[in-house]
Amino acid sequence: MDFENIYIEEENNLATITINRPSKLNALNQRTIKELHVAFKELDEDPEIKVIIVTGSGEKAFVAGADISEFANFSVKEGRQLAAIGQEKLFDFVENLTTPVIAAINGFALGGGLELAMACHFRIANSNARMGLPEVSLGVIPGYGGTQRLPQLIGKGRAMEMIMTAGMIDADKAFAYGLVNHVVSPEELLPVCAKIGSRISNNSSVAIKYAIKAVNAGFRYDADGFSAEIDAFGTCFGTDDFKEGTSAFLDKRKADFPGS
DSSP: OOOSSEEEEEETTEEEEEEOOGGGTTOBOHHHHHHHHHHHHHHHTOTTOOEEEEEESTTTEEEEOBOGGGTTTOOHHHHHHHHHHHIIIIIHHHHTOSSOEEEEEOSEEETHHHHHHHHSSEEEEETTOEEEOOGGGGTOOOOSSHHHHHHHHHOHHHHHHHHHHTOEEEHHHHHHHTSOSEEEOTTTHHHHHHHHHHHHHTSOHHHHHHHHHHHHHTTOTTSOHHHHHHHHHHHHTTSHHHHHHHHHHHHTSOOOOOOO
16 A cells, blocks of 8 residues: 555664654544554564554644544444444554554644554653543544543543543643653654663563453453453463573573564
């Protein structure tokens, strides 16, 4: 697929996806969602890529929401389809990706932008970042998982306040709420993401895949997180990465994981 609204850079087992619609503050339209789906899928299938970072182009926005002009005249049926397809192709897809995804929030992360960041496995923001779910000010609610993931991350009461007021919080408050893991200067954002990504890439990609699955199971209504953990833990014993990791520990050397 030829990308119009994103570009990808790869270095040292890390891939950075940049959403590149600066004139629209990187707002998510259907084309961009489709491109992101393809990019995440291809990178997840690349054994050389151990960590994916997603960010926005420019200094103003990570993603400043969805492209409202695309759906302002949608019917009820079309609205439901918009949310269902978006969740399947991007937001749920990213959350369940087996390659770790870090959101590098470099400015406004509003509406669908915050929902994309929350679908990532964790978030790092620069000090200029602003986050919010303003959908109720447009007569609609978050439709890409925001009503579910925000309470999981910051608690029901705080999530209710953010959603009902349609207000924004700054990076420091997002850190205090547990919405982001770190707040850094704008210049440090991508280097810090790359540094953490490098630390992740030194570990077993197979074990990380199963850890992601087990953690996610604990937040699903139709799964038992503890059972998922037991199953994933046992499965790890049959992998080459487990053999290499335990052998390296006993031999007092650095592990060289084969990724299988």
